[in-house]
Amino acid sequence: MPGKHSAEVVGAGLAGLTAAIALAQRGWSVRLHERDSEVRAIGAGIYVWGNGLATLEALGLSDAATGAHVGPALESRDHRNRTIERVPINGPGQPRVVTIMRDHLIGTLVRGAKDAGVEIRTGSEAVEAHPDGTLILRSGETVRADVILAADGVNSRLRRHYDVVARRARMKQGAIRLTVPQSAEYVPAADRDKYLEYFSGRRRVLYTPSSETSLYVALVADEDDREASRIPVDAAAWTRSFPHLAALLSACAGATGRWDTFEFLTLTRWSLGRLAFLGDAAHAQPPYLGQGGGCAMMSALGLADALSTPGSPVDQRLRDWEYAQRPVVEHTQRWSYRLRKLNNLPDTARSALLHAGALAPRLGASRMRAARTVPTGHGRFAGAPPL
Ligand SMILES: Cc1cc2nc3c(=O)[nH]c(=O)nc-3n(C[C@H](O)[C@H](O)[C@H](O)COP(=O)(O)OP(=O)(O)OC[C@H]3O[C@@H](n4cnc5c(N)ncnc54)[C@H](O)[C@@H]3O)c2cc1C
Known part of the structure; x- marks a missing residue:
């Protein structure tokens, strides 16, 4: 036109x-x-x-x-x-x-x-x-x-x-982002619908339901924390920091993730x-x-x-x-x-x-x-x- x-x-x-x-x-x-x-x-x-x-x-x-x-x-x-x-x-x-x-x-x-x-x-x-x-x-x-x-x-x-x-500025921190199917095993029923951010030491886990079936997980750590930034996810290393999230972290180990600083x-x-x-x-x-x-x-x-x-x-x-x-x-x-x-x-x-x-x-x-x-x-x- x-x-x-x-x-x-x-x-x-x-x-x-x-x-x-x-x-x-x-x-x-x-x-x-x-x-x-x-x-x-x-x-x-x-x-x-x-x-x-x-x-x-x-x-x-x-x-x-x-x-x-x-x-x-x-x-x-x-x-x-x-x-x-x-x-x-x-x-x-x-x-x-x-x-x-x-x-x-x-x-x-x-x-x-x-x-x-x-x-x-x-x-x-x-x-x-x-x-x-x-x-x-x-x-x-x-x-x-x-x-x-x-x-x-x-x-x-x-x-x-x-x-x-x-x-x-590069933050020297980053995250592995991935998605796993939702499951009743990961957190208590009363928490399941919430957005949850867990801290431990210099690591964080973000628990984010993102559809009826998908759960988005972000694993935040220092860039030089080799075991925490490793892909596939090192479930044992993350479970040491978050023992109460063992089932979730084990599911993350099987998912395709991506690290971004x-x-x-x-x-x-x-x-x-x-x-x-x-x-x-x-x-x-x-x-x-x-x-x-x-x-x-x-x-x-x-x-x-x-x-x-x-x-x-x-x-x-x-x-x-x-x-x-x-x-x-x-x-x-x-x-x-x-x-x-x-x-x-x-x-x-x-x-x-x-x-x-x-x-x-x-x-x-x-x-x-x-x-x-x-x-x-x-x-x-x-x-x-x-x-
Ligand atoms: C771990 C993490 C979690 C985040 N979580 C959130 C969140 O929950 N909520 C939120 O709002 N934001 C979040 N963000 C930020 C958000 O993802 C970005 O701010 C947003 O995606 C930026 O969009 P953009 O379009 O500016 O850039 P981009 O998404 O980077 O898009 C740029 C596009 O340009 C294309 N491109 C690049 N160069 C060229 C070229 N020369 N010619 C043609 N095409 C080109 C690329 O292929 C790409 O498609 C998060 C970021 C990170 C790292």
Whole structure:
């Protein structure tokens, strides 16, 4: 259609898919490039908080949460399996969060993209992008658009040409993520529906029902903890730290897992001319709040709103988007960065700190700021408690 605005989006993860759908729904002509031969997600679950859910609702894709698990509480347990913090969720006035299998979420977004008219090109790797709106592909093709969105993940190749990284830190901690079938053997019946986080020494186990049948497990440890980061999972080593989870850890040993080291990244600016960085390419965070994907989706929706607001040139709209989004995203990043320290504390000090945190509602509200944020259009968001 003549006069239609055009976008080339690089990366079919949560950020790229969300931005592509939202722009196409606002009348843009959108092409999405994914370097892999298909759009796929790793075999794990994901926490989708209120901001992610509100984004899915705004895209008309609430059915992404169909079959998701809706837990009653998040509980942290100490090395003796005693509850040290309990956050009630999903009740009136409480934070909303569901857990879902990543392939179901990505599959729903791919369907949404196709329905919205996005052209998805798999096996299409981008190698360079320029602020004048030029994108160069591995195939040798050069394409031009009103805006280029680099949603190519924390190791963004498109970002490498520009001096925009303000801070990047590898956390020296990471996690094995895997899925096992749910079973009554793993935890007592009263705990089965909860989201449970177990601490012991410098290791953590995250127990996350993510559908009626699937249980997502994350095993968090220091990068140099050789036996804890080994794949397949070393059930004996993990059971030494968590004897009460022996049945679960033995099931994990038979599952296909993937280790990822956590990263933190901030940029000096999120855009240059007609080129914008979004999602993990702009603001990666360690997953202690389960908000990297939520922030990516929330911010991508805000980007589409900002770009579709008439009256100013594209580079100005991108700056407006950053101005609107950056405070809540960076606030969330700061919190997730701080929370890494919990892993490094002795068991007794950690328990005392978490117990004190549970008794401080303002602290809890601050930590949950992004989770309570909802889009209101024009790239702006509301509903968050004060910083
Ligand atoms: C252990 C762990 C647990 C987490 N848990 C949660 C959670 O519970 N909730 C939550 O919200 N977040 C969570 N996160 C964070 C979340 O997974 C990320 O923030 C989110 O997936 C980032 O999405 P993205 O689209 O920005 O990047 P990515 O998911 O990395 O997607 C980038 C895409 O770009 C493609 N690509 C890369 N380079 C190119 C190129 N040159 N050309 C074309 N395509 C390219 C890649 O193949 C990929 O498909 C977790 C992260 C980790 C490590």
